Amino acid sequence: MPVSADFKERIFPHIRKISNHYQTPFHLYDEQGILDTGKRLKEAFKGVEVFREYYAVKALPNPSILKVMQKMDFGFDCSSIAELDLSRQIGATGDDIMFTSNNTGPEEFDAAAADGGCILNLDDISLIGKVPEMPETICFRYNPGERRAGNDIIGTPVESKYGVSHEQITDAYRQAMERGAKKFGLHTMLASNELNYSYMVQTAQMLLGLVEDISKELNISFEFINIGGGLGIPYRPEQDELDLESMGAEISQLFVDFKKKNGYMPGLFMESGRYITGPHGVLVTTVINHKKIYRDYVGVDACMSALMRPGMYDAYHHIDVLDKDNTETRVVDVAGSLCENNDKFAVQRELPICDEGDLIIIHDTGAHGHAMGFNYNGKVRPKELLFTDAGKVKMIRREETLEDLFATLNFDQDNLKIFGSL
Ligand SMILES: *Cc1c(COP(=O)(O)O)cnc(C)c1O
Secondary structure, eight states, rough: SSSSSHHHHHHHHHHHHHHHHOOOOOOEEEHHHHHHHHHHHHHHHSSSEEEEEEEGGGHHHHHHHHHHHHHHOOEEEEEEEEHHHHHTTTTTEEEEEEEOOOSSHHHHHHHHHTTOEEEEEEOOGGGTTSSSSSSSSEEEEEEEGGGOBBTTTTOOOOGGSSSBBBBHHHHHHHHHHHHTEEEEEEEOOEEEEEEEEHHHHHHHHHHHHHHHHHHHHHHHHHOOEOOSSBBBOOOOEEEEEEOOOHHHHHHHHHHHHHHHHHHHEEEEEEEEEEEHHHEEEEEEEEEEEEEEESEEEEEEOTTTTTTTHHHHEEEOOEEEEEEOOOOOOOEEEEEOOSSSTTTTEEEEEEEEEEOOOEEEEEOOTTTGGGOOOOOOOOOOOOOOEETTTSSSSEEOOOOOOOHHHOOOOOOOOOOOOOSSSO
């Protein structure tokens, strides 16, 4: 079921009023839905002594959304200076933030260490010597290589640019200890939009096994493992949702077994983005044109600047036409206005026949939606609205303006003479 059933029941009846007030296009997020999913996640892992979700900020980098995560005591998974900045703006600090970067530069290390620091997750053994000051707690991202098959979207681990190899991993901790690290975590991120929960159970099992091996070799213990994000959501109506409760029960059992064998239980961290907010957002856009050539086109007032996934990955996003559930249907392409033929929200989709002025609701835009939008053709990104758990609608980001787009053309002249005269 795309978009939570709750969203449809609770919010669809108000979308006409919301769009009259704010004007389309906009993304609309459901706070209650996000809170419900967060609660379910915590409940699923109550068998683990210390469990914490670090919300992947890149999925929906808006401070109002990050504050919803704080209500649930979630931390923040950051991969860039901007994401660190956003998390700190709302008061996250130290252990509340995990910094998982790739191809890390010196400015990023400085930003990670600033303002109360964060949990540093190193992506390569060569970076140990480049961290200006080794923090007390250090984590490494592990890449199992051919030991795991990977998943369709993220590719096979052998081809992936992320993480420390199996051959390097023990040495990485040894070198970090030599530089002063005293507490340890182990991280991996191998899946994306994975609906088969067993894959995540295998990942937890792999990391706990590796913790045992490294611990023996170096005589250390581990504070936590982090099994990454990548939990999937059913974008298509015929897909089943991920079995969260079974995943929680099976992973919890692995932790209990680990404790029996080793006398302690490390913490379990997770950094889901899509699973937490994906199904709790929609993109609302208005039908502005109809066109009939070799195919039928429905033209809407949003374009790829608001949602890249269909154009970029051929991703399916379910579509409803508001209040036209039982109308006659037709097969159409739903298109935006970019000079890019992949600027389509749906291709050859059977949809209720709609009129100009009808509202089209594109499901599951609560993660990797607005955040991925771009400005090609000078198209601006739309506003973001939050339907709060108190039944209010708040604008949490305004629409971009042309001044925003042209801001980088405003600068002090800076020319360099190579030959001739300036
Ligand atoms: C993108 C990303 C995530 C979140 O992925 P989802 O598919 O949204 O759960 C988590 N961790 C890292 C390191 C990432 O790059």
